[in-house]
Amino acid sequence: MTTLEIMQNAKEAKKAAILLTEEAKNYALEAMAKALLEDTDEILLANATDVENARGKISDVMIDRLSLTQNRIKAMADGILAVKRLPDPCTRVLSEYIREDGLEIRKKAVPMGVVAIIYESRPNVTSDAAALCLKSGNVCILRGGKEAYNSSKAIVNAMRKGLSSVGLTENLVSLVDDTTRQSATELMTGVGYIDLLIPRGGAGLIKACTENAKVPCIETGTGICHIYIDKDADTEKAIKILYNAKTSRPSVCNACEVCLVHEEIAPEILPKIKKALTEDRAERGEIPVELRLCEKASAIIDGASAGENDFDTEFLDYILAVKVVNDVNEAIDHIGAHSTGHSEAIVTENSETADIFTRSIDSSSLYINASTRFTDGGEFGLGCEMGISTQRLHARGPMGLCELTTYKYVIVGNGHTR
Numbered sequence: 441m442t443t444l445e446i447m448q449n450a451k452e453a454k455k456a457a458i459l460l461t462e463e464a465k466n467y468a469l470e471a472m473a474k475a476l477l478e479d480t481d482e483i484l485l486a487n488a489t490d491v492e493n494a495r496g497k498i499s500d501v502m503i504d505r506l507s508l509t510q511n512r513i514k515a516m517a518d519g520i521l522a523v524k525r526l527p528d529p530c531t532r533v534l535s536e537y538i539r540e541d542g543l544e545i546r547k548k549a550v551p552m553g554v555v556a557i558i559y560e561s562r563p564n565v566t567s568d569a570a571a572l573c574l575k576s577g578n579v580c581i582l583r584g585g586k587e588a589y590n591s592s593k594a595i596v597n598a599m600r601k602g603l604s605s606v607g608l609t610e611n612l613v614s615l616v617d618d619t620t621r622q623s624a625t626e627l628m629t630g631v632g633y634i635d636l637l638i639p640r641g642g643a644g645l646i647k648a649c650t651e652n653a654k655v656p657c658i659e660t661g662t663g664i665c666h667i668y669i670d671k672d673a674d675t676e677k678a679i680k681i682l683y684n685a686k687t688s689r690p691s692v693c694n695a696c697e698v699c700l701v702h703e704e705i706a707p708e709i710l711p712k713i714k715k716a717l718t719e720d721r722a723e724r725g726e727i728p729v730e731l732r733l734c735e736k737a738s739a740i741i742d743g744a745s746a747g748e749n750d751f752d753t754e755f756l757d758y759i760l761a762v763k764v765v766n767d768v769n770e771a772i773d774h775i776g777a778h779s780t781g782h783s784e785a786i787v788t789e790n791s792e793t794a795d796i797f798t799r800s801i802d803s804s805s806l807y808i809n810a811s812t813r814f815t816d817g818g819e820f821g822l823g824c825e826m827g828i829s830t831q832r833l834h835a836r837g838p839m840g841l842c843e844l845t846t847y848k849y850v851i852v853g854n855g856h857t858r
Contacts, residue, residue, distance in 0.1 A: 522824065554579045700763050772796075
């Protein structure tokens with residue numbers, strides 16, 4: 441099926457999606473989750489093909505991002521059921537005003553319509569996006585990367601089977617078969633068909649969409665996430681937070697890429713950071729983190745010298761740029777100059793310093809004494825997420841159900857005239 445035909449079918453399905461009751465949506469989501477579990481073997485077989493085709497072409501951490509297991513498929517089904525349990529965002533009356541003459545003016549949440557999602561090699565995005573769109577009354581068109589095409593196809597086939605089993609049109613969820621740039625361009629320029637475009641992937645994809653889209657587009661930014669360790673930080677706490685933020689899953693956008701350290705604590709904590717991230721991991725047979733150090737940090741510990749672009753790179757790997765700063769103000773200035781607006785953290789026991797940090801930095805998520813890895817729809821109680829928006833208008837941070845709605849005014853009168 442061509443991309444145009446898919447857009448035409450989605451536009452037609454929008455009429456049915458708008459009229460779905462909360463009960464019908466929940467019934468459909470349950471059927472989709474059940475179908476995913478029933479088709480686990482088919483999905484794993486398709487994923488094995490994708491992984492085999494990708495070996496030698498992408499890094500090991502990106503292979504992990506692409507790979508599915510029985511537990512990961514179960515987690516995908518659980519994510520759909522988590523969305524099912526959330527309130528229907530389209531039942532909300534956002535505000536209500538009754539004039540003196542009795543005219544009632546209500547601002548009501550409504551679906552966006554047809555939502556197109558262009559994403560790269562993360563098969564779980566397929567089910568997350570479909571679940572969020574359905575619960576928010578939207579139709580979704582999924583355009584995954586070629587590396588994960590077979591996996592995404594198997595996942596979508598299962599979910600469409602689930603929709604069909606409860607009497608709903610399969611066109612509520614569609615996957616674009618064409619993985620060339622042409623299909624992405626057709627979605628970006630699908631005026632009259634696409635109501636909202638959401639790119640989810642690397643800097644190149646996001647830049648292409650924001651620069652070329654003729655339909656409304658939400659920028660889900662890359663994650664050059666920072667952790668600033670203040671002079672008043674608890675050392676043990678700081679190392680624990682940094683270790684989690686860098687190593688728990690380095691291939692995701694909420695992983696830490698840059699560590700800033702106050703110069704007063706640097707001589708004490710930098711050797712401990714190196715031991716935890718490199719030496720201890722190597723002794724356990726784990727991949728050590730490569731530290732790329734500024735000049736001041738290099739005077740304290742051994743490591744590679746930071747290059748010109750290392751503080752402006754989303755590594756998505758076991759690499760960490762490290763810079764020693766004079767104080768919290770220099771840390772704020774550095775983040776302001778190099779951040780992508782995703783997630784930043786401060787580790788400190790000084791509440792005044794923490795307040796200055798969180799008020800001064802304009803990123804979508806700011807942490808005090810916690811890992812940046814929590815910037816995630818599931819962790820924020822959103823069930824799952826459509827992406828992390830780094831823009832300021834409409835949606836910001838993890839995008840859940842409410843961010844997939846807009847609003848309209850409904851005015852109720854009794855023969856009122858002006």
